Amino acid sequence: MSALKDLQRVAGEHVVKLGDDIFAPRHMKDFVVSAPEGVEILAAAFPTETAEVAAILRWCNDNRVPVTPQGGLTGVVGGAAPIAPCVVVSLERMRAIEEIDAAAATMTVQAGATLETVQNAADEAGFFFPLDLGGRGAAQIGGNASTNAGGNRVLRYGMMRDLVLGLEAVLADGTVVTSLNKMLKNNTGYDLKQLFIGAEGTLGIITRLVLKLYPKPASQCTALVALNGFDDALALLGRLKSGLGGALSAFELMWPDFYRVGTTALDRTPPIAEGCALYVLTDMLGADPAADSERFETIIAGAAEAGIVVDAVIAKSSAQARALWSIRDCPGEFPRAQHWPQLGFDVSVPIGDMGAFVEEARGLLTSRWPKAQALFFGHIADSNLHISVKLDEHVGSEHEIDDLIYAAVGAWRGSISAEHGIGLAKREYLHFSRSDAELALMRRIKAALDPNGILNPGKVI
Numbered sequence: 001m002s003a004l005k006d007l008q009r010v011a012g013e014h015v016v017k018l019g020d021d022i023f024a025p026r027h028m029k030d031f032v033v034s035a036p037e038g039v040e041i042l043a044a045a046f047p048t049e050t051a052e053v054a055a056i057l058r059w060c061n062d063n064r065v066p067v068t069p070q071g072g073l074t075g076v077v078g079g080a081a082p083i084a085p086c087v088v089v090s091l092e093r094m095r096a097i098e099e100i101d102a103a104a105a106t107m108t109v110q111a112g113a114t115l116e117t118v119q120n121a122a123d124e125a126g127f128f129f130p131l132d133l134g135g136r137g138a139a140q141i142g143g144n145a146s147t148n149a150g151g152n153r154v155l156r157y158g159m160m161r162d163l164v165l166g167l168e169a170v171l172a173d174g175t176v177v178t179s180l181n182k183m184l185k186n187n188t189g190y191d192l193k194q195l196f197i198g199a200e201g202t203l204g205i206i207t208r209l210v211l212k213l214y215p216k217p218a219s220q221c222t223a224l225v226a227l228n229g230f231d232d233a234l235a236l237l238g239r240l241k242s243g244l245g246g247a248l249s250a251f252e253l254m255w256p257d258f259y260r261v262g263t264t265a266l267d268r269t270p271p272i273a274e275g276c277a278l279y280v281l282t283d284m285l286g287a288d289p290a291a292d293s294e295r296f297e298t299i300i301a302g303a304a305e306a307g308i309v310v311d312a313v314i315a316k317s318s319a320q321a322r323a324l325w326s327i328r329d330c331p332g333e334f335p336r337a338q339h340w341p342q343l344g345f346d347v348s349v350p351i352g353d354m355g356a357f358v359e360e361a362r363g364l365l366t367s368r369w370p371k372a373q374a375l376f377f378g379h380i381a382d383s384n385l386h387i388s389v390k391l392d393e394h395v396g397s398e399h400e401i402d403d404l405i406y407a408a409v410g411a412w413r414g415s416i417s418a419e420h421g422i423g424l425a426k427r428e429y430l431h432f433s434r435s436d437a438e439l440a441l442m443r444r445i446k447a448a449l450d451p452n453g454i455l456n457p458g459k460v461i
């Protein structure tokens with residue numbers, strides 16, 4: 001404790017909380033993964049500016065004290081959960097929107113601002129910040145960058161990695177690397193910001209970011225479409241991509257069990273009857289409301305004439321669009337739909353293989369546990385599939401299910417993490433998606449930036 005008093009002296013009493021002043025339960029868990037029993041938080045730090053983050057890290061590095069960076073704690077793989085005695089560094093007080101540069105179409109923001117705050121600030125300034133995900137009210141923009149978050153609009157705007165033009169990060173030894181670039185083109189050596197994006201707090205603490213803003217879309221067209229099979233999903237995706245000239249923003253595939261949970265199991269009347277092989281929720285964001293909806297409807301009608309589309313419902317109002325989206329967003333309602341507890345997977349396989357992969361994964365599950373209930377859905381245009389296995393007496397342990405699914409993903413040369421990261425939960429499976437040479441290079445980068453291993457030890461690599 002006396003050593004930590006020294007940290008408090010260095011960084012300030014208003015920044016570092018000790019003993020009973022730490023509300024520990026709040027910092028012990030992300031959205032899904034809890035700290036192991038008995039883990040102690042030595043101090044909780046709430047810096048308000050970069051210099052304070054630097055002072056904390058310098059002290060922790062000098063004293064070999066592990067640090068767990070925390071954002072909004074909406075992560076789902078345990079990246080922010082403490083796993084050994086450590087100093088927690090929460091970014092929640094660093095939440096200022098520092099600047100919106102209208103000419104450059106950028107926002108400079110502190111890492112602790114929530115995603116929703118960023119979205120609203122962009123909107124008020126006449127712009128659009130496209131990253132969107134269910135945890136938007138609590139997830140922080142620094143956490144989004146640290147996990148390279150994805151969400152529902154990746155197809156059109158890319159992942160968080162594509163939305164960051166510059167950033168500032170503090171290294172383990174307290175060195176501040178300020179790289180707040182605002183320009184689209186900047187080929188001056190290594191792109192250092194990319195080191196910290198997706199690193200899940202293992203290479204540095206992100207303190208500020210320059211985000212890319214977009215013009216606000218003037219129109220949105222949404223449709224729910226039923227199909228006979230996976231090949232038709234690929235054919236429809238091809239038509240929408242080429243016909244909409246880059247305005248396609250979502251193409252969410254739902255296999256029938258998932259569709260049933262999102263509709264009848266939640267007392268919603270299915271907009272299209274059950275019994276079809278696949279359902280797609282698709283969405284475009286455009287600039288010309290009348291022309292866009294005509295183009296959108298023409299493509300879907302053309303696909304129906306070609307026998308690709310079995311049935312379709314096109315939203316005629318934003319309320320109808322929200323109702324269609326609520327089917328795809330039903331995972332938040334799994335407990336009410338009696339699909340709970342569940343074990344969720346976020347994987348990717350090359351899009352052309354996804355239909356066959358789903359059949360194989362379902363077959364592997366049910367041949368081992370005949371009564372296993374698994375739901376398949378995902379952002380398939382991004383090659384991203386989610387699987388939700390109901391945890392009940394009919395299936396084995398979480399570990400056994402993980403082993404089975406991740407080995408299958410590895411065999412299909414897929415990725416064991418599409419958008420959620422590795423954190424703690426997927427660390428032992430990383431080898432299924434990364435070669436020995438890749439893992440060795442990751443370890444060399446970690447050792448170069450954090451030679452004493454104080455930053456989020458035991459996570460990712």
Ligand SMILES: Cc1cc2nc3c(=O)[nH]c(=O)nc-3n(C[C@H](O)[C@H](O)[C@H](O)COP(=O)(O)OP(=O)(O)OC[C@H]3O[C@@H](n4cnc5c(N)ncnc54)[C@H](O)[C@@H]3O)c2cc1C
Pocket residue numbers: 030031068069070071072073074075076078079080091111132133134135138139140141142143144145146147148149150151152200201202204205206207332419420423456459
């Ligand atoms: C309802 C719901 C829906 C979701 N939907 C999606 C989705 O569609 N797509 C998706 O990609 N994710 C999704 N997520 C997961 C989660 O929201 C994202 O991973 C998010 O980016 C995490 O941000 P956070 O601030 O909560 O980070 P935390 O959970 O606090 O931390 C995540 C990781 O980042 C590190 N970290 C946090 N802040 C910093 C920082 N400033 N500097 C360095 N390291 C830091 C932590 O140490 C940890 O390793 C969802 C979560 C929920 C609860």
